[in-house]
Amino acid sequence: MATTELKSDAIFELLKRFLETEEGIAVKNKVNLVYQFNIAPKKMGIDEVIYTIDLKKGEVIKGQYEGGKPDATFSLKDEDFIKLSNGKLNPQIAFMRGALKIKGSLSAAQKFTPDIFPKPAKL
Amino acid sequence: MAMRELVTGGAACAVPGSSSSSNPLSALANALTGSSSKTRDRIKEIPTSTTTGTEPPFYQDATAEDRLKALPGADFDHSFSRHPTLQSSEFLRNFRTADQNGFADAWEEIHRSGPPPPPALLDHRLPPPQFQPTLEGPPQRVLSNFLHSFVGSSHGGIPFRPAPLPALGLSEGDKQCIRDRSSIMARHFFADKSEDFINAQVNALLSSLDIDGDVQAKGPFAGRFRELEDYWNESQGAPRPGPPQTDGWVAEFSQHRIEHGDPNAWAHSFEQQHGPNSWASEFEQEQRLVSAADQMRGANISNLAAMEQTRMLAHTLAQNNDPKFQNSKFLQFVSKMSRGELIIDDNQVKPAALSSPGDWATEYQQQYTAGPSWVDEYAGNQASSDFCKQDHKFFLTWFCQRIAALSLDLSNKKKKKLSHGPDQWANEFSTEREQSGPVDDQWVNEFSKLHVNDWADEFGRQVGEGAFGESSADNWADAYDEYLNEQVVAKQKSDAPRGVYVFSDMNPYVGHPNPLKEGQELFRKGLLSESVLALEAEVLKNPDNAEGWRLLGIAHAENDDDQQAIAAMMRAHEADPTNLEVLLALGVSHTNELEQAAALKYLYGWLRHHPKYGTLANPELSDSLYYADVARLFNEAAEMSPEDADVHVVLGVLYNLSREYDKAIASFQRALKLKPQDYSLWNKLGATQANSVQSAEAILAYQQALDLKPNYVRAWANMGISYANQGMYEDSIRYYVRALAMNPKADNAWQYLRISLRYGGESKVFLNGLLMRFRSLLFVPLKATNAHGKMRGARDSCIIASGAVAEEYSGWEVGKSCMDY
Numbered sequence: 001m002a003t004t005e006l007k008s009d010a011i012f013e014l015l016k017r018f019l020e021t022e023e024g025i026a027v028k029n030k031v032n033l034v035y036q037f038n039i040a041p042k043k044m045g046i047d048e049v050i051y052t053i054d055l056k057k058g059e060v061i062k063g064q065y066e067g068g069k070p071d072a073t074f075s076l077k078d079e080d081f082i083k084l085s086n087g088k089l090n091p092q093i094a095f096m097r098g099a100l101k102i103k104g105s106l107s108a109a110q111k112f113t114p115d116i117f118p119k120p121a122k123l
Numbered sequence: 124m125a126m127r128e129l130v131t132g133g134a135a136c137a138v139p140g141s142s143s144s145s146n147p148l149s150a151l152a153n154a155l156t157g158s159s160s161k162t163r164d165r166i167k168e169i170p171t172s173t174t175t176g177t178e179p180p181f182y183q184d185a186t187a188e189d190r191l192k193a194l195p196g197a198d199f200d201h202s203f204s205r206h207p208t209l210q211s212s213e214f215l216r217n218f219r220t221a222d223q224n225g226f227a228d229a230w231e232e233i234h235r236s237g238p239p240p241p242p243a244l245l246d247h248r249l250p251p252p253q254f255q256p257t258l259e260g261p262p263q264r265v266l267s268n269f270l271h272s273f274v275g276s277s278h279g280g281i282p283f284r285p286a287p288l289p290a291l292g293l294s295e296g297d298k299q300c301i302r303d304r305s306s307i308m309a310r311h312f313f314a315d316k317s318e319d320f321i322n323a324q325v326n327a328l329l330s331s332l333d334i335d336g337d338v339q340a341k342g343p344f345a346g347r348f349r350e351l352e353d354y355w356n357e358s359q360g361a362p363r364p365g366p367p368q369t370d371g372w373v374a375e376f377s378q379h380r381i382e383h384g385d386p387n388a389w390a391h392s393f394e395q396q397h398g399p400n401s402w403a404s405e406f407e408q409e410q411r412l413v414s415a416a417d418q419m420r421g422a423n424i425s426n427l428a429a430m431e432q433t434r435m436l437a438h439t440l441a442q443n444n445d446p447k448f449q450n451s452k453f454l455q456f457v458s459k460m461s462r463g464e465l466i467i468d469d470n471q472v473k474p475a476a477l478s479s480p481g482d483w484a485t486e487y488q489q490q491y492t493a494g495p496s497w498v499d500e501y502a503g504n505q506a507s508s509d510f511c512k513q514d515h516k517f518f519l520t521w522f523c524q525r526i527a528a529l530s531l532d533l534s535n536k537k538k539k540k541l542s543h544g545p546d547q548w549a550n551e552f553s554t555e556r557e558q559s560g561p562v563d564d565q566w567v568n569e570f571s572k573l574h575v576n577d578w579a580d581e582f583g584r585q586v587g588e589g590a591f592g593e594s595s596a597d598n599w600a601d602a603y604d605e606y607l608n609e610q611v612v613a614k615q616k617s618d619a620p621r622g623v624y625v626f627s628d629m630n631p632y633v634g635h636p637n638p639l640k641e642g643q644e645l646f647r648k649g650l651l652s653e654s655v656l657a658l659e660a661e662v663l664k665n666p667d668n669a670e671g672w673r674l675l676g677i678a679h680a681e682n683d684d685d686q687q688a689i690a691a692m693m694r695a696h697e698a699d700p701t702n703l704e705v706l707l708a709l710g711v712s713h714t715n716e717l718e719q720a721a722a723l724k725y726l727y728g729w730l731r732h733h734p735k736y737g738t739l740a741n742p743e744l745s746d747s748l749y750y751a752d753v754a755r756l757f758n759e760a761a762e763m764s765p766e767d768a769d770v771h772v773v774l775g776v777l778y779n780l781s782r783e784y785d786k787a788i789a790s791f792q793r794a795l796k797l798k799p800q801d802y803s804l805w806n807k808l809g810a811t812q813a814n815s816v817q818s819a820e821a822i823l824a825y826q827q828a829l830d831l832k833p834n835y836v837r838a839w840a841n842m843g844i845s846y847a848n849q850g851m852y853e854d855s856i857r858y859y860v861r862a863l864a865m866n867p868k869a870d871n872a873w874q875y876l877r878i879s880l881r882y883g884g885e886s887k888v889f890l891n892g893l894l895m896r897f898r899s900l901l902f903v904p905l906k907a908t909n910a911h912g913k914m915r916g917a918r919d920s921c922i923i924a925s926g927a928v929a930e931e932y933s934g935w936e937v938g939k940s941c942m943d944y
Contacts, residue, residue, distance in 0.1 A: 005719050007717035007718070007719075010717050010782065011717075013782050014814060014816075017814075018816055018848065020816065021816050021818075021848075021849070022850075023848065023849050023850040024816075026850065086871065086874060086875075087877060087878050088870075115878050115881070115882070118816075118844075118848045119844045119847065119871075119875055120715075120717075120814055120844075121809065121810035121811075121813035121814055121821065121841045121844050121845065122683065122685065122715045122810055122837055122841060122871075123711050123714060123715055123776060123779060123807045123810045123811070
């Protein structure tokens, strides 16, 4: 495991497992869209790691979406993604501040809520 | 404060900076119901010299004082501003030192157009000078006595009897205010009575006063005198109002007077913002704008365009008849901008208070020369890419959403408004912008790019389609408020960089003869937040006490605050670099914060400094750590002595780091066989299970931890997370609230509670019951939060909680206590 690993990795991993649970399937059925996340370790647009959250199939894939175009693509920094996922940062605010870039369908982007990310428990 | 103002609230009752005094009558109610007996005592100590004042013009009407006395407890209202004597005397002093003539003029002007608002001046809020000229003298006293008897009826709980009253000549505005206030107040007085009873009481009161009981257009009144308030707020926002500011106030006032010509202008500007009547004034403004444009002779087209756009925007917005919306800060901002009261200067929104309308042209000339960058950026934006357009569109929708949300979600926002005080969106906005600098310059760019026609179309279309569900609207509606809060929080946080320990202010244990012993004792008893204070006192006394820092770090970790835990443990580590417990704790906390490299470093440090396994460690490794190497070493160590629980614990943490949860669970279980009484181990097991999505098992493990240590905040919070992740939001709320009651500074728990409230909040009955049951619990954290430094998150969350139960008394109560922050 390299030390340059993203904090976001843990969250995506958690989401991946979560999507296999009953509650996760409920979320999947509710949203039923595909989101792509470009997570940058430090600065937006540089060394981005791509994650695809496929809420049609209920999968989290590291890498680009292969079934066509994702419904919406979010680009943001690792740090901001963590804040987003644990509810400390509101996506609308992040967008206003320019901390979050969005590409793709507007209505799909709006359906995204950070609440779909399960919260990590603390040791 | 005059009785009328007490009752009607109106503009004077809702002023930022004195948020707690935003409803004097409710404050009075508190005083009456005994919840603030301390304040009562405090108030008695306050010298009255300033309240009687020496400036005759202030107190021409001596009956004002009498009126005050007519209502027992009315004098308490001063207590609800933060430092009444201090503020008011300073205020008065400033006025005395100010240019007397100018001030006198201004005062006379105020005086001629309205009844004397004298004691209101004593609070650091502005009297609404032209507060309904129709009411003078005797009717006020009648009203005051009448309302007094209403308040009195609350003591016995006897039904209130309507009484015939002489015509009081109340204006529509007064009536509305009385109606609103009284129904809120009644819910306070008769908290123990049924809704029907309350309604009966209120109706009796209202019918006597010849006020329609029906609720129509609750909104607009807080905003009636908002311009004046804004001016006031601006001067309040200045470092400290010295004489120059006071002069400025006068200048602003007279300026304002010129701008509007006569007192009727208030009504005029009110209308303009509140409905179809705005046509005339819109037209006027357009004329003015056109003439201004002529004068400008093409000086700065883009600025003018921006203004034109905001004007159109304001117009579009003004056509929405929803009073809630009419009251919104945003509309105020836009309309201000459109009237040139706010200008965008060099990407900063600034109030253009000092320029009279006729000076617009010069203003913009200056601006043109001062801020060419603005123009450049504007031009740059024109050439923006498709991607930007996408952003832009998204922004537009956000914008629409916010407006739709405002229209849709009346009740929720009403509570918010109560807690927010007056509409000073524009002020907040401009100060925010100054704070946040270039980051959100984009906002202005976006704003200037708005194609208003598109925008209006889109808005109409989306509203027509009913595109927004209530919940998503809520969601978006909170966005801006959160944004503001977030910026404040961010500002606070930037003061305290990561890894630096933040001490609580007002620590009662400072000066304690042996705070370490006290802290250990408190920790043993499970009073984590208290022991944190004691231990802080210890490390303040002995900054090199490793044990003090270590225990402090543990207490924070158990209190679910990893940031502080890390900060404390770092200090412990400095004082004693080889302490194994410290190294392990640092490893765990960094793991929780998902900081892998740091976690790995400390866990490896644990191995290196361990007397038994230190030999395994390869000193060359410490520079570039790889997870696999470290894990291998620990496995060796575990083979060396399988009976050492600690090795298994570290292994478990390591496996968490690599997200090999099954192995981690096995390690923790092995360790638990050796140390079954270790509550933190049970929690670690539970957290690992939760993270590998075995929520049911996790809850059992947390339960074990809580059986061993009932005040283990972390386990309570984790429990809440597990329920939330299973979609059992209502259950999760209970656990979050428990955790927060014990540690109101648990930031994560507040965030999670908020999310759960959003989902679990669907059932009003449930929430009401919950808030009723946990009211004392919620108040504890709220009070503690206040004592240990303000936390916006706390305020935010309980506002949301109260919003979710908007109609309910208890929710209001919670919301009200939020206002006190």
